[in-house]
Amino acid sequence: MSDPSQIVTTAHPGLSAAEVAERVARGEVNDVPVRSSRSTKEIVRANVFTRFNAIIGVLFLIILAVGPLQDGLFGFVIIANTAIGIFQELRAKKTLDSLAVIGEAKPVVRRDGVPVPLPTGSIVLGDVIELGPGDKCVVDGEVAEADGLEIDESLLTGEADPVLKKPGDPVMSGSFVVAGGGAFTATKVGREAYAAQLAEEATRFTLVHSELRTGISTILKYVTWLMLPAALGLVVSQLVVQGHDWREAVRRMVAGIVPMVPEGLVLLTSVAFAIGVIRLGRKQCLVQELPAIEGLARVDVVCLDKTGTLTEGGMDVSELRVLAGAQETTEAQETTEVQETAEVQESAEARESYVRQVLGALGESDPRPNASLQAIVDAYPDGKSGWRCAEALPFSSARKYSGASLHGPDGESGTWLLGAPDVLLPAGDPALTEVDGLNAQGLRVLLLARAARELDDPRVAEDVRPTALVVLEQRLRSDAAETLRYFAEQNVSAKVISGDNAVSVGAVAAKLALAGAEAPVDARKLPREREEMAAALDRGAVFGRVSPQQKRDMVGALQSRGHTVAMTGDGVNDVLALKDADIGVSMGSGSEATRAVAQIVLLNNSFATLPSVVAEGRRVIGNITRVATLFLTKTVYSVLLAVLVVCTRVSYPFLPRHLTLLSTLTIGVPAFFLALAPNKERARPHFVRRVMRYAIPSGLIAGAATFAAYLLARAHYADAGLGTDTLGAETSAATLTLFLISLWVLAIIARPYTWWRVALVAAMGAGFVVVLVVPWLQRFFALKLIGATMPWTAVAIAVAAGVALELTWRWLKTNDGPTER
Incomplete structure (x- = not known):
């Protein structure tokens, strides 16, 4: 936005303070919320009312009804996850909203004859709003003043060519100024404005239109379809075939369904994005x-x-080169030179002084100079006295030149153009050779030329007489x-x-x-x-x-x-x-x-901030791909176990508390750390395919090995004749097998190893050992390993599965192009 002090406001002084207060009282205010983040209400609703929170919530209530409480631990995990998600998004919202206030443009509005920068939400009906190149029309209105005002409406209408606006012409919100300046009166504000709804939607913080989010939604859709038949099959298997009482059958059914839900995956995706916003916000x-x-x-x-x-926005004039023949600047001078048969020549200093005055006058003719013209204004203030601009043609990036009809102190007049030499001069002009030499040094060159036609002539840039080259130095x-x-x-x-x-x-x-x-x-x-x-x-x-x-x-x-x-x-x-x-x-x-x-x-x-944005995106994508593989491996082995239980007509191997323990140690806690770790891997497409490519074989190996350990444990303890002493022993053996395999998957996904990744995997293993050796934790999680044969058999099965995992992953990586992990 241009400096308001440069704009004359006498013709349309705008509203008075009393008129503004009256309109505010009537509600005629541009009250469209300009925000970059979801509201607090939307954040809470999006994190609480999800498909899987509903499913897990119902299952949690069922467990509370049939007991015991430790089988409902998964419900408290969901509550904690939801709270974390809300907290992180609210932190991101605070960061975004504070940055949005800093970055919000403030249109210049005339109040009591004084131009004042105001937030867009403070504009009222009837306000006079000033426009300059690059300014966006924030409300609908009618042009009150126009000085070569050209507005681009392509974002609204699709029409590519800028529209020349004159007083009385309509202005649509969402369009923007490409050349010239002026002012318009607001005729529609708030949600009545043409582009208000579009602008509100376009600037809203959102989690949609993302391959990660879309891919995860696709995965969750298929998981939902699998859950219903699995639940029915488990209930029938445990209640009818196994003859369990209904409470035990429900517990086993819940145990089979809960691990199918990758509940933390959506949470971690949101958290990873939110923390990315916070990190980038700290870098402005x-x-x-x-x-x-x-x-x-x-x-x-x-x-x-x-x-x-x-380059930086500012420029400096490093040299002014007056071209040969530039002394023929006015008709009066040309007549004098003919009469005196060239006996009196202007000195080089006089010619340059004249050119400096013309350049200064051109600079003064534009109240909103771009960087190039501002450098000329700063270098040549000579045009402030004795020169008058009759008509101006603002710079346009499509034309690549600006111009003005000037009247000098001695009464001479002429049309001058300032712009790109290779646009204003025909190919082969001698001056272009000089320009090419300067351009080769990285300098920017503008041509000052005298036009033979009037400024409003469409062919004004043809047959111009080159006068001087203005050499600008750009700051890298x-x-x-x-x-x-x-x-x-x-x-x-x-x-x-x-x-x-x-x-x-x-x-x-x-x-x-x-x-x-x-x-x-x-x-x-x-x-x-x-x-x-x-x-x-x-x-x-x-x-x-x-x-x-x-x-x-x-x-x-x-x-x-x-x-x-x-x-x-x-x-x-x-x-x-x-x-x-x-x-x-x-x-x-x-x-x-x-x-x-x-x-x-x-x-x-700072252009140097871009690498930080790229790095943050790669961290999010690479890490979510890692943790998604963890979550979906659990989903795959849970589905496989449910199918095997129904087909073989045996009791489901686990209670809900067992799988809550395994999920926490091998997925929930480590996934949170892995999702926020540094990651410089280049992002690759086809998120769903790449994740399932690893998750499906991993889940199948884990499920098959765990079920084999469970069947062996049932047979072993049945043959041992230990009676009720073996209750839960076969489940404990299966739990040990599944934990070791899941820990192995975690160890693979955590690569390449750093000290903290190794410590993370070791800490999760130590946590399981603590549960096994502390008596009250053994009782709480219903775990007990009896004898030495079956526990070591479970370890051996887990090791064999681990070798199978290693071979499978290495084969997949070899056939998957560049290294992903």
């Missing part, structure tokens, strides 16, 4: 859509806008080279896409050691056909003279080849490409329009 990174963390981790092409990304970001090096190491292709001269952009990229910078491409020569454009984009790394629409086309071309594309930018010319990219990243200092459409906003304006 606002994640406007939660799956963006995951999405950026999957990116394999990142498109960078040079200005504001590789100190962290840009390191960030580009990080992307190269991670096999992420960086494409620099800029509206500047291709040679100049290539020189800047070369200073940052970007591979391919030595062969910059002029985007005006790129093929229009999508497939051919995609091939050219794959070959090149630096592209200059790219129009806003072309940026959008380039993103689409890359996506057509299967690339996941991230786009960074801060200018209004980046909006369309940011919107279409898989992940849009805006600088906090960027225009309001870019921040509105981007999924990630770097509030500290």
Whole structure:
């Protein structure tokens, strides 16, 4: 947003304080909530009222009815999990909401004739709101003032060309300014505005549209279908076939159903995302859509806008080169020179002084100068006295030049243009050779030219007379080279896409050691056909003279080849490409329009924050893949055990308390630590396939080995003739086998080992040993190992299953391409 002090407000002073108070009392306020996170009520409801909480809750109530309480421990685990999920999301909400306040744009509203930046929620009906390049129209209205005002409505209407607005024309919320300036009067506010609902939905913190979330939902859907027939089969098996009393049959049925539910998987996914938001928030990174963390981790092409990304926003004028013949600046001067037969020549100093005045006047003609023009305003304040602007043409990234009709102190007048030399001059012009040399040094060059036509002539840029070259030096970001090096190491292709001269952009990229910078491409020569454009984009790394629409086309071309594309930018010319990219990243200092459409906003304006976002996404995806394998291994062996029990007509091997103990030690506690650990593995697609590829064979091996140990224990203790002394001994042997196999699966998933991973696995094993040796814990969990033969047999079966697991996993990894873990 431009400096409000630069705007004249006499024509439309806006509402008075009394008028504002009256409208507020009537409720005519723009009260659409602008927030980046779910409300507290939504967070609680989403974590409490889930499909599996309902299932587990019903089973918990059943156990409370039939007893004993220790068989209902799984219910308390669910309560704890839900509380953790709510707590973590509320922490993430607090972080996001505080960042959203920092990053929220404040439109300049005229109140009592004074321009004041206000939050969007403070705008009332009838307010006069000022507009400049990059500003987003936050409510519907009618244009009150227009100075070359061009508004892009493509995000609403799909119409690509900007619309030139005049006083009285309508303005729709959600559109944005691409050139010029002005002001409009709010005619619809709040939820009545055209794009209010769209804007509210677009900026809401969400957990949807994520491969992880979608994949987990798919898995849970199939698990739900399996649970009902399994429950019926277990009840019939235990009640009718085994002849247990109904209480015991219900307990065994619950024991078979509860472990099928991967209840902690959804929790850990939410917690991992929420903690990712908190970590990034500490680095001043606002994640406007939660799956963006995951999405950026999957990116394999990142498109960078040079200005504001590789270079800092500000520029400095390093040199002014007055071109030959520039002394012929006015008709009056030309007549004088003819009359005096060139006997009196302006000195070089006088010619440069005149050019400086013209440049200063051009700078003063635009109340909202971009970075290039601001550098000229700072360098040449000469235009503040004696010059008058009759008409101005604001800079447009599509035109690549600005202009003004100026009246000088001596009465001379003329039309001047300032913009890209290769756009204003025909090919082969001698001045372009000089420009190319400067561009090759990484300098940005603007041409000051005298136009032969009026400013409103569509052909004003034709047949211009070059007058001077303004050489601008761009400030490279100190962290840009390191960030580009990080992307190269991670096999992420960086494409620099800029509206500047291709040679100049290539020189800047070369200073940052970007591979391919030595062969910059002029985007005006790129093929229009999508497939051919995609091939050219794959070959090149630096592209200059790219129009806003072309940026959008380039993103689409890359996506057509299967690339996941991230786009960074801060200018209004980046909006369309940011919107279409898989992940849009805006600088906090960027225009309001870019921040509105981007999924990630770097509030500290540091390009170096991006590696942190990528690393956070990879941590989430890699770790959730690990823990999902743990949870789903349990689901698979639980289903297999239920099927084997029904088919063989034996008692179910476990009580609910046994499986609660195993789940806590081999899945629940270790999964929480593994889900939050550092992980730099590159994200890979097909989450469900990759997880089930490991979980199904692991679960089958664990279930088959456990059931074999259970059958052997039944036979062994029956033959021993020990009577009631063996009650629970066969269950204990099966529990020991299943624990050792599950611990083995955990040990495999925890690789590569670090000291804390080894300590985690060892601590879980020690916890089970404590349960076995402490008498009151033995009684609480109904565990007792009788004799030496069967316990050691159980260990031997677990070791054999562990070897089978190792061989299976190594074969799967060998046939699964690059290493995942």
